Amino acid sequence: MFNSLLAKEEFYLNFRTFLFIVLITFSMNTVAQAADLPIGIGASGFDASDSFPVEYELPFQYALDMGMVNYPPVELEAEPKTYKVMEGDNLFRIALKHNIPLESLVEWNNLAGDVIHPGKELIVSGGVSVDTVHKKPDRKVATVSSPIVTPPPVVVPEVKEEKVEVAEEQVVNELLVTATAYTAYCTGCSGTTAYGIDLRSNPNQKVIAVDPRIIPLGTKVWVEGYGEAIAGDTGGAIKGHKIDVFIPSYDSAMEWGVKKVKLKVLN
Numbered sequence: 001m002f003n004s005l006l007a008k009e010e011f012y013l014n015f016r017t018f019l020f021i022v023l024i025t026f027s028m029n030t031v032a033q034a035a036d037l038p039i040g041i042g043a044s045g046f047d048a049s050d051s052f053p054v055e056y057e058l059p060f061q062y063a064l065d066m067g068m069v070n071y072p073p074v075e076l077e078a079e080p081k082t083y084k085v086m087e088g089d090n091l092f093r094i095a096l097k098h099n100i101p102l103e104s105l106v107e108w109n110n111l112a113g114d115v116i117h118p119g120k121e122l123i124v125s126g127g128v129s130v131d132t133v134h135k136k137p138d139r140k141v142a143t144v145s146s147p148i149v150t151p152p153p154v155v156v157p158e159v160k161e162e163k164v165e166v167a168e169e170q171v172v173n174e175l176l177v178t179a180t181a182y183t184a185y186c187t188g189c190s191g192t193t194a195y196g197i198d199l200r201s202n203p204n205q206k207v208i209a210v211d212p213r214i215i216p217l218g219t220k221v222w223v224e225g226y227g228e229a230i231a232g233d234t235g236g237a238i239k240g241h242k243i244d245v246f247i248p249s250y251d252s253a254m255e256w257g258v259k260k261v262k263l264k265v266l267n
Contacts, residue, residue, distance in 0.1 A: 082123055083121070083122050084120070084122075085118050085122060087118045089188075089236050089237050090114070090116070090186055091116060092186030092188070093180065093182060093235065096181065096253065096258070097258065098124040099257070100124060166222045170264075170267055171222075171266065174264050175214075175262070176262060176263075177243050177262075177263045178259075179223065179226075179242075179243050179256075181245050181246070181247045181252075181256035181257075183246070184199035184203070184246070185200070193207055194234045195230070195232035195233060197232045205230075205246070206227060207232040208223060208231055208232070208233065209234055211234070211241075211242065214240065215263075217232060217234070218231065219265060219266075220266040221265055221266060223262075224262040
């Protein structure tokens with residue numbers, strides 16, 4: 001009887017030991033399988049029931065190909081805008097046309113003087129030289145150096161907008177034109193108009209530059225926002241229905257900007 005009880009107790013002990021070993025073995029296998037899964041993929045919707053593709057050696061490559069990794073967009077630097085000089089252009093008018101400071105135009109293009117030649121390309125936005133834009137550092141255009149004309153420190157009256165229109169019986173023709181402004185001290189300007197008017201000695205004179213094919217020199221006109229004036233100057237960029245109004249001070253000329261105005265030819 002005693003031997004029978006001892007045998008049963010030994011059997012139960014061996015059976016519990018066997019169950020313990022089976023449980024430990026099962027737990028270790030589960031941990032090992034979990035360690036083989038890609039790290040962090042579960043947070044992005046990875047199904048743990050799927051087998052990890054054998055062709056991917058790294059979890060990052062798998063995430064990259066699945067579109068789970070996003071790179072920030074790369075900002076490309078805008079290419080500077082250039083302008084080709086035309087016959088009759090000067091630096092002041094080019095700066096005014098593109099709404100940039102004259103000093104910046106000179107600096108961006110490494111200009112030593114105020115003389116420019118037709119066909120020359122000028123940077124009119126940003127600060128990269130023309131040679132850099134075209135990737136041809138050995139391509140240079142010769143310029144003739146001359147001192148930049150600085151206006152004397154004199155006070156000149158500002159041009160006030162005149163709203164009084166002329167009598168209709170005086171009007172011969174009416175046009176809609178694009179108007180810019182210039183001064184007698186702009187770079188490349190002599191101060192004397194094509195009609196022979198000395199603007200530096202007569203800062204109060206109302207003068208506009210015109211295309212003589214449209215408005216003959218010497219013609220009396222009325223310009224909206226400017227008043228009565230004489231067509232007394234020309235310019236290489238003044239073609240067709242474009243005019244350039246003379247304004248004594250640089251700041252006022254810049255404030256004028258570029259605008260569409262009515263022009264009336266007077267008899």
